[in-house]
Amino acid sequence: MADERPVKVGSTDNEEALYRDLAREFGTPLLVYDQTVVEQHYNALSEALPGVRLFYAVKALPQAQVIQTIDRLGGGFDVASGGETDLLLGLKVFGRRTIHTHPVKKDEEIRTALRYGVTTFVIDNTYELEKFIPYRSRVGLVLRVSFRSPGAIVDLSRKFGCNLAEVSAIVRRANELGVHVKGLSFHVGSQCTDANKHVESIEKCSAVMHQLNAESSNLMNVLDIGGGFPADYDRKGVRISEFCAPIRRALAGLPPDWDILAEPGRYLVAAAVTSITSVVGRSVRDGLNWYYLDDGVYGSYSGQIYDHACYPLQVFGEGDLYRSVLAGPTCDSIDIIAEDIMLPALHTGDLVIGHEMGAYTAATRTRFNSLPDARFLDLATRKVVD
Ligand SMILES: Cc1ncc(COP(=O)(O)O)c(C=O)c1O
Structure with a gap:
């Protein structure tokens, strides 16, 4: 089933540079609080x-x-x-x-x-x-x-x-x-x-x-x-x-x-928190590009399960768009963030940004598979607080 959520490909202003900078300095997965x-x-x-x-x-x-x-x-x-x-x-x-x-x-x-x-x-x-x-x-x-x-x-x-x-x-x-x-x-x-x-x-x-x-x-x-x-x-x-x-x-x-x-x-x-995740692996399965991220529905995207929310996404690749799947890091098949969305080709290390991720996200996440929580970064002080 096609996923209807807004997906932005590319960047306005200095968004991409900021997210890359934060990912480089603090690692991913990250929740950035403004x-x-x-x-x-x-x-x-x-x-x-x-x-x-x-x-x-x-x-x-x-x-x-x-x-x-x-x-x-x-x-x-x-x-x-x-x-x-x-x-x-x-x-x-x-x-x-x-x-x-x-x-x-x-x-x-x-x-x-x-x-x-x-x-x-x-x-x-x-x-x-x-x-x-x-x-x-x-x-x-x-x-x-x-x-x-x-x-x-x-x-x-x-x-x-x-x-x-x-x-x-x-x-x-x-x-x-x-x-x-x-x-x-x-x-x-x-x-x-x-x-x-x-x-x-x-x-x-x-x-x-x-x-x-x-x-x-x-x-x-x-x-x-x-x-x-x-x-x-x-x-x-x-x-x-x-x-x-x-x-x-x-x-x-x-x-x-x-x-x-x-x-x-x-x-x-909701709008005060942005999720930054990285692509950690990729695969082609049944004609779809699968990207495995370092955060998913057992983590910061838990609101997709408990809160029925569908967060707007953003990526920074270029070129043709392909039918793609974004999956989380756990071993469970339910751990899929977006089932069928159009994305440019992504590579290991590329960033996937989730917007409007402040409400009922970090609040309901789990540590399934002993995966660590996304770190919570306070943008005002540029300090990780969790
Ligand atoms: C009693 C009560 N008050 C307030 C809220 C917050 O609601 P919202 O996030 O829709 O503003 C909730 C949400 O579950 C609630 O149960």
């Missing part, structure tokens, strides 16, 4: 969603340099495990700017987060609600609602979130238990390219919040609109201000004193 891209994307999303407090979803790329960049910009953090909380703690990020959004947690994890200073936690059912009875004086809960997103590449409402019709019963139970549910949250699904999913979810949640606020003195005034903001995998350009325009309009209709949060992961980090 903090200026995170800064641009954070600022662009902040401007596209004025008044919305951004909490970076640490799971997308739990790397110290990224966390430090977001922290410097004044952003908050969304954690979903004790490990992510520990990571922030180790980096001395202020706990009060962190929310815990995993709807199902061990008690130990709740206590770790509380000790760290987290006061906002997400739940999506009454069993989880009851876990907070001992901590009710210290927390404000956010109830996650499920809105199925068949159009998103990753439908995050399949596993978590209550139905809208269940919200009032859960909130009523919380009121009986004296646990404050301060608002609602949702996730429209990751890599969601239709902002109307956000709009519909905002409208439905706000209607329920208004109704519950009219019935009770325990006011709900937090709406967490989750993540889902897309990366530019198809290289057509994501104009985030344009994308968010309908979301802005929907948010403008909410009471001005409501606290609106978002949990962006992918949009903030």
